[in-house]
Amino acid sequence: MTAAAPSTDVTPAVATSRRAARGGLKQLWRAALVVGFGVLVVAVVEVLTASRVISPLLMPRPSAVAERLGEVVWSIVSGGAIARFALETATALLISLVVAIALGVAIGTLLAQSKIAKLILYPYVLALNAAPRIVFAPMFVIWFGLGLTSKVVMAVSIGAFPVIVGTLAGLARAEGNTHKLMVASRATRLQRFRLVEFPSALPYIVAGAETASVLVAVGVIIGEFTAGNQGLGYLIIVAQENFELPSVFALVIVVAIMGILLNGLVTLIGRRVVFWGRAAR
Amino acid sequence: MRVTLEDVSKSYETRGREAVRAVAPIDLTVESGEFVSLVGPSGCGKTTLLDMLIGVLQPTTGRVLLDGRTVEESSADSDRPGVVLQTPTLLPWRTVRSNVALPVECGPAARRGERRDKEAIRRRTDELLSLVQVSDFGDRYPWELSGGMQQRVAIARALFLRSTLMCFDEPFSALDEFTRETLHAELQRIWMAERFTAVFVTHNISEAVLLSDRVIVMAPRPGRIVGDFTIDIPRPRAVDALTTTELGTYVARVRSALRAGMESAA
DSSP, X not given: OOOOOOTTOOOGGGGHHHHHHHHHHHHHHHHHHHHHHHHHHXXXXXXXXXXXXXXXXXXXXXXXXXXXXXXXXXXXXXXXXXXXXHHHHHHHHHHHHHHHHHHHHHHHHHHHHOHHHHHHHHHHHHHHHHSOGGGGHHHHHHHHOSSHHHHHHHHHHHHHHHHXXXXXXXXXXXXXHHHHHHHHTTOOHHHHIIIIIHHHHHHHHHHHHHHHHHXXXXXXXXXXXXXXXXXXXHHHHHHHHTTOHHHHHHHHHHHHHHHHHHHHHHHHHHHHHTTTHHHHO | OOEEEEEEEEEEOOTTSOOEEXXXXXXXXXXXXXXXXXXXXXXXXXXXXXXXXXXXXXXXXXXXXXXXXXXXXXXXXXXXXXXXXXXXXOOTTSOXXXXXXXXXXXXXXXXXXXXXXXXXHHHHHHHHHHHTXXXXXXXXXXXXXXXXXXXXXXXXXXXXXXXXXEEEESTTTTSOHHHHHHHHHHHHHHHHHHOOEEEEEESOHHHHHXXXXXXXXXXXXXXXXXXXXXXXXXXXXXXXXGXXXXXXXXXXXXXXXXXXXXXXXX
């Protein structure tokens, strides 16, 4: 007895194209609003500083910042004097992020393996996360020297936490029914982890990594503030000491852009890794 | 596979209070190749019973024997029960094809790294996909399929290892009426072809009568067996045959046993 193939079965992916077209226009509007707001704020500050309502010693003129930003970006792109510093910061960012993710996943996974380990160690993880790591900056320099290492350590000490938390949350979410199936298949503990639990945790790990990508930028700059003569953080300190406010702002903007690019990269890779993400939930 | 429950009970310890008995001591034998349904209201312990067959739960007293061996002792491919649950529970990062073949990657043999014949896996997957009529969707992802289709894939996965015991826990209760009727016919057809032992948990009386050789009626507080009906109707049984007096009589008898059981509950 063979039943007819069910005709009611339709894939939901078909109906999305029209919605996407309408969404495009909406997104354009939103982008216009975001940019418009920024332009408005900058314009107000420009008027206030140009008319000396706000002293230029307290706040640089946006036009001066823009000019300086142009010079800085050009110097970086054309391999000028600032390029070396930008490269140092970018290198530290990438290394820190990779280490933060690797370490975060490792610690999160270890903690998830045993209830007792989690019970004893997790409060310390939280306490460390709450501690202001900036205080340790001079100590990291003493321990790890003036170079790349102490910067990476600082960045990882901040950036690893969201990954730990994400990994733990993802692994704890292991679904009862999937577990039942794996037990029925006589799966070993390692098989359960590899085939089901770790992949299910990936969306949470990716979310943690996205947060980490922004946090490592903070860590790297703190590291460069304290340590030696490397990176954009060092340039910012020098500019500050010379009261070159436009330079300070321009450099901060460059660092922010680096952070956004890094975050975008993580989001992009994350979507590839967790390709089932939105559709499956 | 012959399934024997000997004096099996299950209690849950609750701190400070008396242990809650989910299942009172039960004796039950399911013969090899028999299709048996467990029906009963919520809380009658039917899923608990099934979980003990699967090996997720350990009985508090008594033992569960699969072909004379305990659940822990049985780990050969065909000894591992195939399981279909209320939700399809497919892994969203795997294609339909790769979901169906998941059981091959589990178990002691996979751990020892025994090489599996890829061609054989491919052939078995194709065979099952066509058996449950989702051949065209092998390379899709589960979330691209409707609920009914996903449940077909789940059935294919459960069948992969040619398990001689199949456990169903309300597999069709989340589906719409039309899809459910279609899958009733499908399941009957598949069972007649493969002749596995089936333990089918449901709270749908007509479904139980339609599909089973035997319907076991359970009652709650504590979970126990209050009725055991042999459904003596030739197969294949058509869904519209349910209205015939013969099937209707069975449904009525099961229903009255259920009602009597509920009234006797503490």
